[in-house]
Amino acid sequence: MRIMGRPRALVTVLAACLLVAGCGAGPSQVRAAILFSDNEVSTDQVQFLIDKAVQEQPAAQQLSQQHKLDQLGRAIVGQYMLHDAVRRAAQREGLVADENAVSKTLEQDPLAQPVSTTGVDPSQIATQIAYRARDHREVIVDNVLMQELGAKYVSNLSVTFDYTTVTDRDQAVAKANQMAADPGAATRLIQSDAATGKDASFGFKVPAVQSPDLAATVLYGVQPGTVVAFQPSSQYATWVVGVVRARDLSTPQSVDNTSEPTANQLVAIGARLLQPYVDASGAKINPRYGVWDPVAMNVAASEAETTGLVLSTKGSTQP
Missing domain, CATH: 3.10.50 (Chitinase A; domain 3)
Structure with a gap:
């Protein structure tokens, strides 16, 4: 079964993937948003992206006016969790993002346009804002690697x-x-x-x-x-x-x-295959952001909301 097409086709579908919903005690260091076994993401890093989003994204400004920036914080922390898992999986699996696909997708940059709140699932707005606040190349590389991981195993899984x-x-x-x-x-x-x-x-x-x-x-x-x-x-x-x-x-x-399988499906399968890497990372999320929801592969406000x-x-x- 041929899963991966030519790089030109990959570039086209990657843009679509990025626009679709896709995938006890807290940390001992108060200023850590996430503590991994070998690194950390600080609360300052998360707050920087929240502030950046509010400055640049009308949708984020709406969340701020509605006192819902906690949703954006959870989305950012969730994406950092997956970014770390992608890094670990790529090292273990020997995956390298197709640089041609990354560069051409960046040229199109599907994340350049502000988030539209018209006809969009409200539960996905914070996720889309978080994508745009982050480094766009980093987001695209993560998606390329998840698609490659899904393609590697889908025929045998x-x-x-x-x-x-x-x-x-x-x-x-x-x-x-x-x-x-x-x-x-x-x-x-x-x-x-x-x-x-x-x-x-x-x-x-x-x-x-x-x-x-x-x-x-x-x-x-x-x-x-x-x-x-x-x-x-x-x-x-x-x-x-x-x-x-x-x-x-x-x-x-x-x-x-x-x-x-479609490109979106491969990305989603690849994201699911990151679950063991999240478990192995030893990650501890600062309770101010919520708890990890392994079913959604994202951060929930509380255990009751997973x-x-x-x-x-x-x-x-x-x-």
Whole structure:
């Protein structure tokens, strides 16, 4: 399966990727926004970008007037988290951003225009502002590398999981906690739900090339033995609660009737594959910005406002 096209095609799709929604105690140093195991991002760095955005972006000025600059702060911190993970993944995987694609995308610079608030998902406005406040070359390089990472593994990536479905967050949280506390509970809950006609199943294997959008979800970023609860689409009430049983990155997947993943899908899959690198970074986020949400791969205002759960099962050695 040919995933990467010619550099000219890559340049074209990168511009589109950047315009789409894409992907205990706090830090001991008060002036650190994020403490990683080997470096840090200071609160001054984050505040500089917030101030820069307010000066340059009418959309940021609106957030300021609405007393919602905390959203921009979380978006900036979330992007710094992913930037660090991209750096680690590139070193480990031997990835180098296509310089021709980076340069040509910079010539077009899809981030040069101010953020439009017309017809844009309000939840993505802060993210788009943060992209424009950051160094544009850095943002583009991150996206190139995420696309390359997604392209490297999409043909071999598959996940096998047991799951059930519920209709609201409270039910999802309750069942996820039950499954994590007692490994046998997952089997009992799924069997019970399947018997009542709910969408529930065991050993459900999905190659990434068969469902690229699903491959961008938390199911594909965790290790076997992990319980997850998440909402695949905000357009529907359904929540998935499941246990990942196997995660394969090395076996070519033969699937009929699949189309080549889009650039946006590859970037999203690449971002999801950064999840283990975020875990390995030892990152601690200053509580003033919120908490890391591994389901959304972003920063949430609080644990109660995360978009789902990622839990190790009892007795698991996974983080």
